[in-house]
Amino acid sequence: MSKQSHLRDLAISESGFVFDPVTGATFTLNGTGLVILQALRAGKTRAEALKLVEAEYETEGHDAGADVDEFVLQLERHDIVARDPEGGQS
Amino acid sequence: MSRKRPLRVAVTGLNATDNPAPGVGVIRALRHHPGFDGQIVGLAYDALDSGIYAPDLADNVFLMPYPSQGLDAYEARLRYVHETVGIDVLLPTLDSELPGIIALEPKLRALGIKTFLPTQQQLDLRSKVRLTSLRESAGLRVPETAVISDASQLATVHERVPYPFYVKGAYYGAQLARGLDEALAAFHKVVAQWGLPVVVQQRIDGEEYDVVAVGDGEGGLVGAVPMKKTLLTDKGKGWAGVAVRDPELLEVTRAFMHATKWRGPCEIEAIRDRDGHYQLLEVNPRFPAWVYMSATAGENLPYAAMQLAAGEVLDPLGPYRAGTMFVRISLDQYASIDTFAALADKGELLREQHATQSFGEHEGERRSLPLVGRPQDARSQGAAR
Numbered sequence: 070m071s072k073q074s075h076l077r078d079l080a081i082s083e084s085g086f087v088f089d090p091v092t093g094a095t096f097t098l099n100g101t102g103l104v105i106l107q108a109l110r111a112g113k114t115r116a117e118a119l120k121l122v123e124a125e126y127e128t129e130g131h132d133a134g135a136d137v138d139e140f141v142l143q144l145e146r147h148d149i150v151a152r153d154p155e156g157g158q159s
Numbered sequence: 160m161s162r163k164r165p166l167r168v169a170v171t172g173l174n175a176t177d178n179p180a181p182g183v184g185v186i187r188a189l190r191h192h193p194g195f196d197g198q199i200v201g202l203a204y205d206a207l208d209s210g211i212y213a214p215d216l217a218d219n220v221f222l223m224p225y226p227s228q229g230l231d232a233y234e235a236r237l238r239y240v241h242e243t244v245g246i247d248v249l250l251p252t253l254d255s256e257l258p259g260i261i262a263l264e265p266k267l268r269a270l271g272i273k274t275f276l277p278t279q280q281q282l283d284l285r286s287k288v289r290l291t292s293l294r295e296s297a298g299l300r301v302p303e304t305a306v307i308s309d310a311s312q313l314a315t316v317h318e319r320v321p322y323p324f325y326v327k328g329a330y331y332g333a334q335l336a337r338g339l340d341e342a343l344a345a346f347h348k349v350v351a352q353w354g355l356p357v358v359v360q361q362r363i364d365g366e367e368y369d370v371v372a373v374g375d376g377e378g379g380l381v382g383a384v385p386m387k388k389t390l391l392t393d394k395g396k397g398w399a400g401v402a403v404r405d406p407e408l409l410e411v412t413r414a415f416m417h418a419t420k421w422r423g424p425c426e427i428e429a430i431r432d433r434d435g436h437y438q439l440l441e442v443n444p445r446f447p448a449w450v451y452m453s454a455t456a457g458e459n460l461p462y463a464a465m466q467l468a469a470g471e472v473l474d475p476l477g478p479y480r481a482g483t484m485f486v487r488i489s490l491d492q493y494a495s496i497d498t499f500a501a502l503a504d505k506g507e508l509l510r511e512q513h514a515t516q517s518f519g520e521h522e523g524e525r526r527s528l529p530l531v532g533r534p535q536d537a538r539s540q541g542a543a544r
Contacts, residue, residue: 088401090482
């Protein structure tokens with residue numbers, strides 16, 4: 070069933086170009102998105118991905134958590150990560 | 160496995176415009192394979208089929224009568240080609256050729272011309288008219304479809320197939336209709352071009368995927384390469400695409416092969432709907448024009464079809480590389496007017512030098528054409544007017 074996560078299948082370049090070999094879709098990520106995607110692919114949780122973003126980027130005065138949530142939602146829409154009915158990161 | 164002698168493979172469908180026939184892709188795939196040491200006999204329907212003019216594709220080219228001119232004429236011409244240059248394997252690539260060539264198969268086999276094609280019954284099973292039968296026999300999702308043979312049926316067809324829907328010819332062509340006026344216009348246009356019956360198919364929103372595949376004729380899948388179109392022409396034809404690897408799409412392909420016991424090449428067209436399910440739109444009973452990508456991706460399906468037709472043991476296939484792309488380009492192919500003249504005059508272009516005696520005699524008879532259209536001539540003609 071195509072609604073499974075494609076996270077492990079992705080081809081990701083160092084510059085942030087992403088190819089999903091299951092659907093044929095391509096994406097270009099900025100640095101923040103690349104950090105989050107690599108973290109999720111390494112099996113880290115959403116909270117751990119957020120910590121990595123905060124460690125790498127200046128986030129003071131900015132709701133980085135909301136940005137991570139929004140980005141993960143986009144990944145779900147593209148079936149790159151599995152949709153979690155309870156809202157958590159699977 | 161080495162062959163006793165190189166194979167002579169006849170390939171049809173050399174037209175290569177913005178809606179290209181598959182012949183050029185099939186020939187490129189055959190030539191791409193390191194094991195191919197044979198000769199290509201191009202079978203064309205028009206002296207200006209552009210694939211003729213690429214000198215590295217077909218060794219020899221013969222003009223064929225259209226299948227609509229009758230099976231006897233087609234058979235007689237194939238016999239002539241066989242007597243002139245020899246054909247070991249015939250790979251037809253056009254839908255409209257298949258019923259005739261399938262009917263001729265026993266005669267061709269007796270001549271030593273081998274094919275690897277579906278039976279007429281299998282051909283009928285995948286027709287647009289009967290596609291919905293695959294819901295039950297193969298467990299596949301197929302959009303709502305109705306077959307109509309009279310324009311008056313359009314007044315109520317939306318009760319079974321809701322708007323918007325596609326009005327399709329039995330062989331080719333599809334027009335989108337959002338209401339009765341558009342449906343009537345599409346019906347008459349499709350009928351004028353392709354005849355009756357007409358197929359009305361529900362439009363499914365989603366992303367379109369195509370699979371090139373070969374079935375073994377016993378329910379098994381020899382090989383398959385799925386592709387997502389990434390660029391379309393104004394006719395909706397793929398101009399660029401990328402190979403993908405979705406297990407569900409390959410499963411759709413296997414289910415089709417299993418249910419129909421398909422023998423030979425085909426192209427499966429499916430759409431991934433908003434729920435992530437694949438809906439079967441069409442099954443074309445031949446290779447698609449983009450088939451060369453199967454060879455560059457690592458699963459050379461035309462070569463496999465040639466080996467199956469020839470009765471050879473298959474070379475290992477695949478796995479193909481997802482992410483392999485194709486992008487079409489338009490090139491001007493330059494040639495001497497002699498090339499066109501040979502086809503227009505005699506209906507054949509013999510490029511090979513080591514041919515039969517009859518070829519040598521024929522070659523000796525070919526006359527040289529005077530150069531035409533030199534600038535000086537053109538000027539003098541212009542001045543005379």
